[in-house]
Amino acid sequence: MESIGYAEYLILSLLLIAWCVLHSAMISVSVTEYLKRRLGDRFRFYRLFFNFAATLTLIPVALFAHSIQTQVIFQWSGYLRIGQVVLLGSAVWLFFLGGRHYDALQFLGIKQIQEGTSNKVLTDTGELDTSGILGITRHPWYLAAILFIWARQLDVSAILVNIILSAYLIVGTYLEEKKLIAEFGEQYMTYQDRVSMLLPYKWLKSKIVN
Numbered sequence: 001m002e003s004i005g006y007a008e009y010l011i012l013s014l015l016l017i018a019w020c021v022l023h024s025a026m027i028s029v030s031v032t033e034y035l036k037r038r039l040g041d042r043f044r045f046y047r048l049f050f051n052f053a054a055t056l057t058l059i060p061v062a063l064f065a066h067s068i069q070t071q072v073i074f075q076w077s078g079y080l081r082i083g084q085v086v087l088l089g090s091a092v093w094l095f096f097l098g099g100r101h102y103d104a105l106q107f108l109g110i111k112q113i114q115e116g117t118s119n120k121v122l123t124d125t126g127e128l129d130t131s132g133i134l135g136i137t138r139h140p141w142y143l144a145a146i147l148f149i150w151a152r153q154l155d156v157s158a159i160l161v162n163i164i165l166s167a168y169l170i171v172g173t174y175l176e177e178k179k180l181i182a183e184f185g186e187q188y189m190t191y192q193d194r195v196s197m198l199l200p201y202k203w204l205k206s207k208i209v210n
Contacts, residue, residue, distance in 0.1 A: 008068045013160055015061045020168040023054050029179060044116045047109030065157050075153040087151035094144035097133035102141070128184050130191050136203045138191065139176075142169050143198045173197060 025031060027050060036043045076084035105111040133140045146169055149162050177197065180188045196202045 009156060009160055012061075012065055012068065012157060013164060015064060016161060016164045019057055019061050020164065022057065024168075024172060024175065026050050026053065028175075029182075041116065044112045045109070047106075047112050049109070051109055065161055068157050070155045070157065072153050072155050073159065076151070084151050087147045091144040091148040091151065094133065094137075094140040094147070098140035098144065101129050101132055101134055128180075128187060128191065130195065135195060136200045138195050138197050139173050142173050145169055146198070170198070 032046070035046060039046070103111060105114075137143055146166050149165055152158065154162070174197075177188075177192070184191075194202065
């Protein structure tokens with residue numbers, strides 16, 4: 001690999017890390033609480049703006065990553081296709097079952113505009129829901145996203161992107177957990193003791209024991 005290749009991969013890593021930092025900062029408690037005070041009733045538009053800004057700023061990063069694709073290091077071929085199908089199927093299953101508990105309109109930012117409300121959780125009521133898939137993993141959409149990005153053929157740029165995004169999703173999950181503990185207190189900590197954050201090992205353990 002030529003030296004320019006290393007430079008391009010470094011630029012890609014820095015761009016993606018910058019996007020992750022910006023994305024996290026925009027939804028941090030300090031920023032959102034400050035904007036609530038400053039914007040007042042207009043804050044109901046913030047979630048929609050956040051989604052738009054996050055998507056818009058991700059596009060050039062994705063285009064740059066695509067432009068430096070190299071020879072494939074790993075691909076799902078032969079019997080490995082079964083593993084790819086399992087990963088993709090699990091991701092779709094998690095997205096679908098999570099969507100039955102989350103409010104899509106709130107996730108998009110439309111409900112906030114309609115009702116002028118902003119909940120820390122994405123359920124219809126804003127209350128803590130621990131039923132269904134949420135009784136197996138606390139963050140099914142984050143887990144689905146991690147499975148989805150790894151269920152593709154991998155070159156160097158794809159591996160870099162996947163590592164950074166996986167780390168970002170895990171760190172973001174921990175940060176979101178802090179917000180939920182602050183909101184629900186002991187109720188959420190009890191939920192943490194019972195249900196795994198991402199990989200459902202506690203659920204599997206309970207099934208094996210029983």
